[in-house]
Amino acid sequence: MDQTCDVVVLGAGSTGENVADIVVRGGLSAVLVEPELVGGECSYWACMPSKALLRGTEVLAEARSVDGAAQAVTGEQDVAATLARRSSFTSHWDDSGQVEWVAGAGIDLLRGTGRLDGERTVVVTAEDGTRTRLTARHAVAVCTGSQSATPPIDGLGDVDSWGPREATSATAVPARLLVLGGGYVGCELATAWQALGSQVTVLQRGDRLLPRLEPQAGNAVAESLRKAGVDVRLGTEVTAARRDGTEVVLTTGDGEEFRGEEVLVATGRAARTSDIGAETVGLEPGEYLSVDATLQAEGRPWLYGVGDVNGRSQLTHMGKYQARQAGAAIVARARGERVGTGSWSPFVATADDVAVPSVVFTDPQVASVGRTAAEAEEAGLPHRVVEYPLGSVAGASLFADGYEGTAIAVVDTEREVLLGMTFVGPAVAELLHAATIAVVGEVPIARLWHAVPAYPTISEIWLRLLETYRG
Ligand SMILES: Cc1cc2nc3c(=O)[nH]c(=O)nc-3n(C[C@H](O)[C@H](O)[C@H](O)COP(=O)(O)OP(=O)(O)OC[C@H]3O[C@@H](n4cnc5c(N)ncnc54)[C@H](O)[C@@H]3O)c2cc1C
Numbered sequence: 001m002d003q004t005c006d007v008v009v010l011g012a013g014s015t016g017e018n019v020a021d022i023v024v025r026g027g028l029s030a031v032l033v034e035p036e037l038v039g040g041e042c043s044y045w046a047c048m049p050s051k052a053l054l055r056g057t058e059v060l061a062e063a064r065s066v067d068g069a070a071q072a073v074t075g076e077q078d079v080a081a082t083l084a085r086r087s088s089f090t091s092h093w094d095d096s097g098q099v100e101w102v103a104g105a106g107i108d109l110l111r112g113t114g115r116l117d118g119e120r121t122v123v124v125t126a127e128d129g130t131r132t133r134l135t136a137r138h139a140v141a142v143c144t145g146s147q148s149a150t151p152p153i154d155g156l157g158d159v160d161s162w163g164p165r166e167a168t169s170a171t172a173v174p175a176r177l178l179v180l181g182g183g184y185v186g187c188e189l190a191t192a193w194q195a196l197g198s199q200v201t202v203l204q205r206g207d208r209l210l211p212r213l214e215p216q217a218g219n220a221v222a223e224s225l226r227k228a229g230v231d232v233r234l235g236t237e238v239t240a241a242r243r244d245g246t247e248v249v250l251t252t253g254d255g256e257e258f259r260g261e262e263v264l265v266a267t268g269r270a271a272r273t274s275d276i277g278a279e280t281v282g283l284e285p286g287e288y289l290s291v292d293a294t295l296q297a298e299g300r301p302w303l304y305g306v307g308d309v310n311g312r313s314q315l316t317h318m319g320k321y322q323a324r325q326a327g328a329a330i331v332a333r334a335r336g337e338r339v340g341t342g343s344w345s346p347f348v349a350t351a352d353d354v355a356v357p358s359v360v361f362t363d364p365q366v367a368s369v370g371r372t373a374a375e376a377e378e379a380g381l382p383h384r385v386v387e388y389p390l391g392s393v394a395g396a397s398l399f400a401d402g403y404e405g406t407a408i409a410v411v412d413t414e415r416e417v418l419l420g421m422t423f424v425g426p427a428v429a430e431l432l433h434a435a436t437i438a439v440v441g442e443v444p445i446a447r448l449w450h451a452v453p454a455y456p457t458i459s460e461i462w463l464r465l466l467e468t469y470r471g
């Protein structure tokens, strides 16, 4: 079967859905190709189930941290109810709601695996083997995401390990869980499964958890995981894995053994491009798609790489942001309009470079945007780091007895604007968007004095940071 449309979108994750939606709203036709569940990782195996698993633990910790409320919490977290709530947030791994949305948005959905077959062409193979050759008049957007990367550890491929998919969809609590990797996934899922009754061990090879964030973040999360009973091992290089009956055994270079019923491999992501026909358009299978600021592949003006697949910033909201920018560029180019590629134009993903917000939903939460002090240093930017303990803010001390946390601002001392901000503490997630606006808007420090935080909220931290900066 042959079919022609304006835009072919490969992959109906959160990114692909948004590219298709934007181009259809712009008057183009789009075919969205998906072999698995419409909605992708975020809806079924990543953000939604992991945050649903974590939320009950967080609420209990908040209640236990307020005298008067703490006395009312006499029981333990209900595991079955937590898992049931998690499953309801994934719609029980049923995508009919998303499929309905796609139809309502005027997007054509084609179930099957798509492979590029030369310029502007995609061949889709359905489960029953039926093939459809799609030709795009204007663009092909590859939004095939990423998958768990397996580190080169002897035997790891044979132990039937968990990836994030298994760890977010499990229906029983393993008595002991080994977590390889102490990044975003490792820290969040160690928090979740320890709270649900597993004895968790985190094996991280570097000298701290969450190594891409400010050091205070990883240190605070490690301390709190240890308090919760997690065995956190830093500087640990696992070299071999094997099954011993029902147990998985991980061995380090110096012969130390770690045992668990399951091992979660959370050592980062790899591009899902090994089987998309990349070679038919002169690209390397398995590599991240290299794209410009409008998400267009270098030297191939009809091809876009959007979301996790380009490796720029692997977060749902950033994939959706890229989708909005790329979608606008595709529509404008199809109309023959000029596409401005300067910073912050409607067609480029400038925030990818300077203002990526993220929240790690551990206890404490870590909310950050923009550059860390180390990144400012590396970029050679004149900067000063200002830190203030969150527990000294009236709103925070009311929020929880003995509130502990910190806020770190990285200030550009030449332009007097914020380069980055990190909050570490309970319930800091909702403080983040103010910081994102300050970084993206390059709001002068002098003007931030006029952004008065309401009393008594945790946001008063902004005032304390400004006072500390002024000295
Ligand atoms: C455990 C975990 C928790 C996370 N939590 C958060 C969080 O709290 N907040 C956050 O912002 N981010 C989070 N992330 C990251 C987030 O999940 C990803 O950034 C996001 O899902 C990427 O979306 P995407 O659409 O680019 O890719 P995906 O969601 O991976 O979608 C790609 C789609 O392409 C399809 N596909 C693949 N190959 C083909 C092909 N050949 N033809 C057609 N279709 C194909 C796939 O089936 C898939 O549906 C988390 C990740 C993990 C692993």
Ligand SMILES: NC(=O)c1ccc[n+]([C@@H]2O[C@H](COP(=O)([O-])OP(=O)(O)OC[C@H]3O[C@@H](n4cnc5c(N)ncnc54)[C@H](O)[C@@H]3O)[C@@H](O)[C@H]2O)c1
Pocket: 151, 180, 181, 182, 183, 184, 185, 186, 188, 203, 204, 205, 206, 209, 210, 211, 236, 237, 238, 266, 267, 268, 269, 313, 314, 315, 358, 359, 360, 361
């Ligand atoms: N809340 C959120 O926003 C959220 C949650 C989960 C995931 N994510 C996204 O998904 C991405 C992937 O998460 P991730 O945790 O898999 O990757 P990551 O890059 O955040 O962390 C991987 C960790 O594994 C460690 N590591 C690598 N190889 C190792 C080895 N052989 N032994 C021990 N440790 C090893 C690294 O030092 C690093 O700390 C994140 O970067 C983030 O973009 C976001």
